[in-house]
Amino acid sequence: MARRDPASGDRRGDPPLAAWSPTIARGAGPLYLAIADALAVDVARGALRAGTRLPSQRTLAARLGVDFTTVTRAYAEARRRGLVDGKVGQGTWVRERPAGAMGDPAAPAPGRPPDHQQPWRPPERRGLIDMSMNLPPPVDGAAGGRLWESIAAIGRDGGTDLLMRYQEPGGSAEDREAGALWLSPRLPGADPARILACPGAQSALLAACHALCQPGDAIAAATLVYPGLIATAKVLGLRLVAVDMDDGGPTPEALDAVCAAHAPRAFYCNPTLSSPTTRTLSLQRRQALVAVAARHGVSIIEDDAYGALAPEAPPPLARLAPENVIHIAGMAKSVAPALRVAWLTAPDIRCATRLAAAIGATTLMASPLTLAIAATWIRNGQAASIRDAIRAETAARVAMARRILPPELVASDPDAFHLWLHAPAPWGGADLAGQLRAAGVAAVPAGAFAIGPAPQALRLGLGVPASRADLERCLYVTADLLARSPGFATGVV
Structure with a gap:
């Protein structure tokens, strides 16, 4: 009978047995997928090395307080992903993985030059x-590599100063000029003095609502709307009033009725590639909505998150009624979500001043570093x-x-x-x-x-x-x- 060796396995010559007991996030999805994901993470960061034998299914089920079949499904999912092998009577063990495979901490991150020393990153979550x-x-x-090279160039050109200072809400004059350049296909001739830089479109939306509304005021919006507006309304104590939609988007008749009945301070509209419906409003619908808002003296907040992706779309509302529209154009959807840069265009200097005060009161400023990156990418064509x-x-x-x-x-x-x-x-x-x-x-x-x-x-x-x-x-x-x-x-x- 083979002798046990607790340090190396159940029997002499077996692969080492891991005392593996992962922390599982419950309630975020099926438990078997959460276990498989935790296994993938531990394999990627080297906590479970190739050849390591995993606990039996019943042992792990007892440790985690889950059903045996949950662990069975988790191990089957891990085998499907190529993480483990197993045989009846011999258990389950971590597979050898080729260098550069997904999650290999020695592999360079996508888009980065191979000579960069990268910190470990979790593998792609393929279970969910x-x-x-x-x-x-x-x-x-x-393309990603070229972006990183331009970021490195900012550091070489004295970029430390960008990390060590605050700046005025709305960004520097150079930042605003870069914003005007980025917006020029959609808003040609926009005055940089009316353009404000924000740390993301959600921040711009918060500033716009803060500048226009008081607690208890109403904002009109289509019956299906960006969830960020719903969250902003809750934070600021605003009422959202639904504007009924047809196949062409929110209808002018419904907006007219809402304005007459509720006197909203603003009408929020996402006219191009609207989320969630993907709908783009026609030019005629845009003109009709703008006319209704003007007749009732209601400001428009135009969320043009996807406008840069749709060059054939009709003109933004801010071109149709520049005197009455606050225009928001983030770069998250069209360039990079992590950049956290958005451009807020005011109808006039007075409104721009109020919006800058709202930015200062809510989010203080956009990061000078990310604004420098955005401006560099805009000017060199990488954006x-x-x-x-x-x-x-x-x-x-x-x-x-x-x-x-x-x-x-x-x-x-x-x-x-x-x-x-x-x-x-x-x-x-x-x-x-x-x-x-x-x-x-x-x-x-x-x-x-x-x-x-x-x-x-x-x-x-x-x-x-x-x-x-x-x-x-x-x-x-x-x-x-x-x-x-x-x-x-x-x-x-």
């Missing part, structure tokens, strides 16, 4: 792909190159979605990296989102966007999957669920 986030799709590594790469990859992903998903259920646009999926009866939007999450795909049901009753639909972010292959898998999972009834989709027994 969070398509509830509306992120631009990844661009090729070469436009990234935007164009995002547009090209978005078009390919939208085409894939249209090929795989039932066309009668999908609202999409080649320039929008999200789509609006109608849940067919007997599915409900929340039910479908729940079953998708159980299958490893997170989506946002319509309730997150609704000011009133929510339709049976959900939004899918096509940019989140790291590759087209991952996106294809998510889309087929979605299509398979749609082909079943909710009763057959559930795994509850």
Whole structure:
């Protein structure tokens, strides 16, 4: 009978046995996926080395306080990802992984030159792909490398000063000029003195609402709206009043009725590639809405988050009524979410002064460092190159979605990296989102966007999957669920 060696395994010659007991985030999705994800993280950072034998399924189930079958599914998922191997009677162990494989801490991060020493980063979370986030799709590594080179150049050219100072709310004159250059295709001739730099579009929206409204005031908005507006209204104590929509967007008749009945201080509008519906308002609809707001003396907050991605879209509302529109254009959707830079264009200098005060009172300022990066990318053309790469990859992903998903259920646009999926009866939007999450795909049901009753639909972010292959898998999972009834989709027994 073989002797036990507690330091190396159950028997002489066995691989070492890990006393592995991961910390699992409960409530964020299926437990088996959370266990598989924790395993992937520990493999990537070297806590579980190749050849290490994992605890038996019953042992790990007891340690974690979960059902045996949960661990069985977790190990099966880890095997599917190529993380582990196993044989009946011999247990489960960590596989050898080739250098440079996903999560290998020795591999350079995508888009960075190989001679950079990189800190460890978690591997791609393949168990749950969070398509509830509306992120631009990844661009090729070469383009990312050029961006990092330009950031390094800022540091070499005396960039330390950018880290060691505050600056006025709204940015420096040079920052505002860069903003005017970025906005020029959509807002030609915009005066840099009326343009303010903000730390992201959410900050710009907060500043605009803060400058225009007092607690208790009303803001009119379409029945389906950006969740950030809902959050901002709650923080500032504002009332959101729904403007009914038709297939063309919020209707002028509904806005007229809301203005007459509720006297809102502002009308919030996302006219181009609207989230969640992907709808772009026609020129005629834009003109009609602008006219209604002007007739009632209601200011417009135009959230042009996706305008830079849609060069064929009609002019922004701020070009149709520059005297009455506060225009917000973030760079998160069109260049880089982590940049946290947005441009807030005021109708006049007086309003710009109020907006600058609101920025100072709420978020103080945009980072001088990120503004310098944004200005560099705008002036050297890299921001436009990234935007164009995002547009090209978005078009390919939208085409894939249209090929795989039932066309009668999908609202999409080649320039929008999200789509609006109608849940067919007997599915409900929340039910479908729940079953998708159980299958490893997170989506946002319509309730997150609704000011009133929510339709049976959900939004899918096509940019989140790291590759087209991952996106294809998510889309087929979605299509398979749609082909079943909710009763057959559930795994509850």
